[in-house]
Amino acid sequence: MSRKWFSIAKAEFLISTVSLREHRTRNMGILFVFGFLWAILIAPYLGGTLVGLMIPIGILQFLLASLLPGLMRSVMFFIWVILLIIPLSRALQELKIGQWEIFLSHNVKTREILIGSFLGKVPFYTLLVIYIAPPFLAVLFLAFEVVLVGQLLIYFLLIVIILVTIWLSNLITAAIQAKLGESARGKDIANGLAILLAIITIIPIYGIMFYSQQMSHLLGMNIFLLFPFTWLADIISWLAILFSSLNFSLDQILLFQQVLHFNLLVNTMLFIVFVLACVGLGLLSADRIFTFNIGARTEQITTVKGNSAFYRGIRKLAPGSFGALVVTSMKDFFRKASNLSKIAYGIILAVLLPIVMAHLMTSLGETGGFDLMTLLMVGGIGLAVIGSFTFSGTSFMESKDQLWVIQTTPSGASRFVKARLVSAFIIAIPLCIIPTVVLAILAAAGIELFLFLLLYGYAIICGSIIFATGVTAWNPNYENTKSPEHQMNVIITMMGVQIILYAPILISMIGDIFGLPFWDLIISTVGRTGLPFAFALIGLVALFTMGGITLVKGTRALLRPEH
Amino acid sequence: MNNSVTIKTHKLNKHFGPVHAVRELDLEVKEGSRFGFLGPNGAGKTTTVRILSGLMKQSSGTATVCGLPLDQKRNKIKEITGLLPETPGLYSKLSAVEFLEFIGALNGKNGSQLMHRIDSLLELLGLESRQDDLIESYSSGMKQKVLIASTLLHNPKLVFLDEPTSRLDPSASMVVKELIQVLADETATTFFICTHQTSFAEDVCDGIGIIIDGSLVIQGTLEGITTATNARNLEEAYLRIVGSKVDREALLKWR
Numbered sequence: 001m002s003r004k005w006f007s008i009a010k011a012e013f014l015i016s017t018v019s020l021r022e023h024r025t026r027n028m029g030i031l032f033v034f035g036f037l038w039a040i041l042i043a044p045y046l047g048g049t050l051v052g053l054m055i056p057i058g059i060l061q062f063l064l065a066s067l068l069p070g071l072m073r074s075v076m077f078f079i080w081v082i083l084l085i086i087p088l089s090r091a092l093q094e095l096k097i098g099q100w101e102i103f104l105s106h107n108v109k110t111r112e113i114l115i116g117s118f119l120g121k122v123p124f125y126t127l128l129v130i131y132i133a134p135p136f137l138a139v140l141f142l143a144f145e146v147v148l149v150g151q152l153l154i155y156f157l158l159i160v161i162i163l164v165t166i167w168l169s170n171l172i173t174a175a176i177q178a179k180l181g182e183s184a185r186g187k188d189i190a191n192g193l194a195i196l197l198a199i200i201t202i203i204p205i206y207g208i209m210f211y212s213q214q215m216s217h218l219l220g221m222n223i224f225l226l227f228p229f230t231w232l233a234d235i236i237s238w239l240a241i242l243f244s245s246l247n248f249s250l251d252q253i254l255l256f257q258q259v260l261h262f263n264l265l266v267n268t269m270l271f272i273v274f275v276l277a278c279v280g281l282g283l284l285s286a287d288r289i290f291t292f293n294i295g296a297r298t299e300q301i302t303t304v305k306g307n308s309a310f311y312r313g314i315r316k317l318a319p320g321s322f323g324a325l326v327v328t329s330m331k332d333f334f335r336k337a338s339n340l341s342k343i344a345y346g347i348i349l350a351v352l353l354p355i356v357m358a359h360l361m362t363s364l365g366e367t368g369g370f371d372l373m374t375l376l377m378v379g380g381i382g383l384a385v386i387g388s389f390t391f392s393g394t395s396f397m398e399s400k401d402q403l404w405v406i407q408t409t410p411s412g413a414s415r416f417v418k419a420r421l422v423s424a425f426i427i428a429i430p431l432c433i434i435p436t437v438v439l440a441i442l443a444a445a446g447i448e449l450f451l452f453l454l455l456y457g458y459a460i461i462c463g464s465i466i467f468a469t470g471v472t473a474w475n476p477n478y479e480n481t482k483s484p485e486h487q488m489n490v491i492i493t494m495m496g497v498q499i500i501l502y503a504p505i506l507i508s509m510i511g512d513i514f515g516l517p518f519w520d521l522i523i524s525t526v527g528r529t530g531l532p533f534a535f536a537l538i539g540l541v542a543l544f545t546m547g548g549i550t551l552v553k554g555t556r557a558l559l560r561p562e563h
Numbered sequence: 564m565n566n567s568v569t570i571k572t573h574k575l576n577k578h579f580g581p582v583h584a585v586r587e588l589d590l591e592v593k594e595g596s597r598f599g600f601l602g603p604n605g606a607g608k609t610t611t612v613r614i615l616s617g618l619m620k621q622s623s624g625t626a627t628v629c630g631l632p633l634d635q636k637r638n639k640i641k642e643i644t645g646l647l648p649e650t651p652g653l654y655s656k657l658s659a660v661e662f663l664e665f666i667g668a669l670n671g672k673n674g675s676q677l678m679h680r681i682d683s684l685l686e687l688l689g690l691e692s693r694q695d696d697l698i699e700s701y702s703s704g705m706k707q708k709v710l711i712a713s714t715l716l717h718n719p720k721l722v723f724l725d726e727p728t729s730r731l732d733p734s735a736s737m738v739v740k741e742l743i744q745v746l747a748d749e750t751a752t753t754f755f756i757c758t759h760q761t762s763f764a765e766d767v768c769d770g771i772g773i774i775i776d777g778s779l780v781i782q783g784t785l786e787g788i789t790t791a792t793n794a795r796n797l798e799e800a801y802l803r804i805v806g807s808k809v810d811r812e813a814l815l816k817w818r
Contacts, residue, residue, distance in 0.1 A: 188655070188699070301700040304658045321668035328657060328665040335656035335697070401652030405666065405713070407618050408646040410638040412669040419668075561637060562619040 004108045005116035012120020028123065035130035039155075047138030060143045061246070075136050076161075076233035079129065083165040087121060088173050092194040100178075110286035118170045122163065129162050140240055150243025154236050161232050164275050171282045174289045191481060192337030195345050225261055231271045238264040304331075314426075325419035326426075333427060338481075342390045343431060350382025350435035358442045372449075372532040376456065377502075379439045380539070383457045384497045386431050387464025391424050392493040393486050396472040399479055406558075413558035417473055417551070421465065428461040459540050460501065466547035467500070468493045473554030496546070503542035504535050568627075569594045569721055569753040570615060575624035577610050577777075584610045586777040588624065592770065595751035597743060599758060599768030603805055607777040608757040609649055612723045615755070616646045629720055642670075645719035647710055649726055649757075655699035659690055659709045662698060666713040677716075684712040688738060703730040711739060715746075721753045722746075728763055740767050761798040771797070773804050780804060 020027040051060060103113050137158075141151055176193070180186035225231075241248055241256055242264070248256075257263060262270070307315065311327045318326060333339050357378050397403070406412045436457045440450040471493045478486035499506070504518070511518035519531070526534045568591055575588035585607045592598045602608050613619040615628055617637035626633040628640045654662050660681055667677040685694045688708040698706060707730045714722060724743075728736040744767065746752040758764055764771060765785060772782040781788055781804060785797060794800035 302697045303695050304661065304697065305695075319673075321671050321673040324664055324668040324673050328654075328661055328668070331661060332654050332656050398654070399652065401648070401650045402654070403652065404618065404646065404648040404650070405652045406669060408616060408641055408644075408648075409666070409669040410641040410671075412641075415669055415671075561617060562613070 004106075005112040005119070008103065008108070008113060008116025009119035012117050013123060016121060016124040031127055032130075035127055039130055039134040043134035044138040044141065047135050048142050051139055051142060057143065060139075072140075072233040072237045073230050076229040076236070079133065079161075080165060080229040082132075083125060083129070083162060084169045084172075087125070087166060087169045088176075089194045092173070092176065092190040110289070111283055114170065114174065114282055114286045114289075117174075118167050121166050121170065125166050126159070126162060129158065133158055140236075144240045145245040146240050147243050147245055150239050153239050153243070157232060157235060157239075160275065161229075164278050167282060168278050171278075171285070171289070178289055189337050192341040195338060195341035228271065228274045231262070231267045231274065234260045234262060234267045235264065235271060238267065322415065322419060325415060326423045329419050329423035330427065333423065339390070343386075346382075346386035346390050347431065347434050349385050350379075351438045353382045354378050354435075354439045354442050373535060375439065375443050375445075375453070376532055376536050379435065379453060379457060380460055380501055380536075381498065382435050383432065383460045384464050384501055385494065386435070387428065387461035388468050388493045388497040389490070390431070391465045392468035392472055393478070393481065393490050396420055396469055397476055400477045403476055403558075411559070413473075414555055417469060417555045417558065421469055421551075424465045424469070425462055428458065428465060432458045432461050456536055456540075460543070463501075463540060463543035463547050464493075464497045466551050467497055467543065470547060470550030470552075470554040471496070473558050474550065476558065497543065500542045500546045501539045504538045507538075567594045567630075568592065569596075570598075570626070570628055570755065572615075572626040573624055575611075575614065575626055576622045577607070577614060577619070578622045584777050585614070585621070588774075588777075588779055590772060590779060590782065592753060592755060594753055595747055596770050597747050597754045597756065597768045598770045598772065599756050599764035600772050600774065601758065601761065601764060601801060602774035604759075606774045608774060609725055610777075611774070612646070612725055612755065612757055616644055616723050617641050618646075642717075643719055644721045644723065645714040645717065646723045647714040647725055647727055653698050653706055653709060656697060658697055659685060659694045659701075659712075662709060663713055663716055666716055670717045672717060680716060680718075681712070684715060687742070688712055689735070704732055704735055707731055708735060711742075715742075719752070721755065723755045723757075725757045726759070727756065728758075728760065736763070743767055761796075761801050765797045773801065775805060 014021075014024075017024055017028060051057075055063075100113065104110075137151075137154065140146065146154070176190075180190050237256070237260060241253065260267075307327065311330070314327055314330075315323045317323065357374070397406075406416050409415075432454065436450070436454045439445075440453055443449070445453065472489050475485055475489055478489070480486065504522075508518035522534045523531060570590060570592040572588050572590045575585055575590075576583070577585040588611065600608050600611065610619065614621045615626060615633070617628075617633065617640045621633075629643050631640050633640065654665065657665065663681045663684070664673070664677065667673060667681070682691070682694075685691050688711065690705060690708055690712075693701070693705065698709060701709070707727075711724075711727060714724070728739055731739065740763070743754050743756075747754055754767075756764070756768060769784065770782070771785055771788050773780050773788075781791065783791070788794075789796065789800050792800040792803045794803055
């Protein structure tokens with residue numbers, strides 16, 4: 001094989017490290033050297049010190065001995081999902097069929113593309129694991145007093161699984177990209193899928209954070225013996241036991257055997273077969289994956305029918321040109337897969353958050369359920385995410401190229417912004433209902449409280465929409481969802497809304513610094529029962545005020561000729 | 564064509580930091596004319612169009628468009644002008660009809676007159692059989708046709724076209740050429756056309772201006788320019804003015 005794979009790997013590496021492009025070699029060198037020191041010295045030291053402060057080593061050993069198999073499977077599951085999903089999600093946002101055309105037209109073999117694109121990704125994701133894995137492993141090494149050979153073997157296995165998972169992810173990505181093609185429709189579906197994948201990553205993260213015990217039990221079930229991450233996790237567990245200086249007795253080892261089901265040899269064999277199967281599958285299917293025949297670029301043509309009764313209703317209510325703008329805005333929004341994914345993302349997050357909080361409160365022994373203040377705060381976070389994430393950035397405008405179309409019309413930008421706002425307010429109505437219903441059920445709320453929560457939630461979403469629209473109108477110069485300007489808009493919107501909504505907390509913190517008792521002042525004005533309502537009202541007033549200012553500024557910026 | 568002036572600029576300048584994109588531009592375009600604005604890549608054509616259509620502020624100098632001062636009446640100018648941008652910003656998830664309805668609504672128009680115009684324009688440009696399909700499935704030429712329709716939809720007095728036929732096939736180009744000529748002749752619509760295609764400019768335009776490095780180096784009729792440069796046609800005149808010479812040996816040196 002010629003060194004064409006090396007050129008592809010180099011290009012892929014340059015892309016993945018573009019943010020370090022000035023002094024790339026030096027910066028990467030520093031990151032790797034520090035990562036090595038982190039893994040070998042800093043993480044074990046910090047881990048040991050922290051664990052020592054929190055829990056006596058004897059108790060930790062006892063706990064880990066009983067929880068080890070499930071816990072190890074949870075951690076491996078987490079690493080597996082991250083390594084599989086993040087590259088997939090990133091790749092879906094940038095379809096590369098055009099690049100394949102260049103490769104294939106230069107007589108590059110499909111296997112070379114596969115190997116090159118895989119190797120190019122290895123440094124970045126290796127760094128990711130070097131920084132994430134050691135704190136977990138440090139606790140394990142400390143508790144089981146794993147000898148150096150065992151530690152090295154575990155790190156070696158971890159590197160193998162990183163490589164295999166990236167290889168697999170690379171393979172799946174290529175197959176999906178070939179299927180979707182580089183069409184506008186394909187890009188939209190890919191963007192939608194990328195956001196949906198982000199949802200999949202949230203669940204194990206929440207699982208690890210709040211349900212580690214339940215997850216350990218769950219992943220300890222026999223069904224998970226079918227998954228490769230279980231084999232690897234069990235190999236690591238076995239190595240930790242066998243290379244421990246604690247000298248486990250034969251009975252203890254037999255007990256582990258009972259829990260883990262397979263012994264080290266079986267797990268190792270299964271894992272080797274899996275690795276070979278992954279590599280073989282990639283090499284054998286490379287030709288099939290990278291051959292895009294007519295299917296890859298064939299568009300599925302969607303023909304639109306007349307307006308639905310819903311859109312006709314809006315046009316009846318607003319028969320003029322403004323009604324037409326509102327309806328076209330809604331059609332444009334609902335036909336994009338990426339927007340539908342954003343809605344799903346927002347709703348899932350808004351529903352998950354109160355469920356997790358409720359579970360936490362139960363586990364902390366709080367039997368009274370949510371008080372109104374907690375309810376408003378927890379509900380507010382989720383609903384603000386729905387409003388800000390769903391309607392910021394590309395949901396407002398696809399790219400800066402659309403600016404010319406809008407700005408060439410007299411006052412078009414202002415009419416466009418108003419129409420987008422009204423359409424978003426309409427879309428927000430059903431979005432608000434689902435999380436509010438979940439929240440009300442969890443809080444065992446009566447009808448009055450439910451209606452209050454609904455109103456409060458809708459106001460938060462609308463305030464977030466106003467802020468999101470204002471921020472995007474202020475800085476609409478983005479090419480696509482990957483451009484830094486677009487990402488900056490989304491970050492400013494999401495963080496801005498959360499900070500503004502919790503203005504009362506900020507005000508009280510600042511008040512504390514200057515000796516002004518903010519909460520006492522509120523309680524003396526509205527009484528203790530009125531406190532949550534005052535909290536909600538101050539947050540909303542702040543959100544609508546800041547949103548209004550941003551919107552006016554943003555609209556003016558859109559209307560102004562470019563300098 | 565009458566003698567009233569649609570575009571008049573006086574010492575128009577545009578700087579982007581150290582880059583001087585438009586230099587001391589003095590330009591006159593008569594009403595009902597078809598003015599071809601030619602120049603190499605990066606010469607300042609698109610910047611000029613963006614300034615004259617009210618999208619971009621000039622650094623210095625003055626201009627009147629359709630008799631209106633550019634600095635004071637940008638919105639009024641936008642009402643009576645149309646712009647076909649170089650980079651199309653279509654809404655991929657709308658059909659051609661829906662997109663044109665959207666553009667009409669941005670211009671404050673709706674109802675049966677707008678729908679009639681949309682149908683007529685799409686039929687004229689040969690898109691009637693695909694008019695209800697989402698734009699995402701259109702070829703680049705079809706997208707260009709939708710943009711041309713959107714530019715003409717509100718019946719502007721002055722139309723700026725930035726590379727109008729670069730993505731069109733010969734027959735569609737012919738339709739656009741005829742459309743420009745008929746609109747200019749019958750309705751006194753003025754066209755300001757940026758293009759690299761000298762043959763297109765030769766076929767359509769009655770006035771030509773060539774811009775290099777932001778400076779207008781020549782302006783006149785087609786005959787005037789070919790005579791002044793002692794060329795057989797516009798392409799030859801253009802190459803003489805721009806100074807492109809092809810060195811056959813240099814073409815092979817890279818090997």
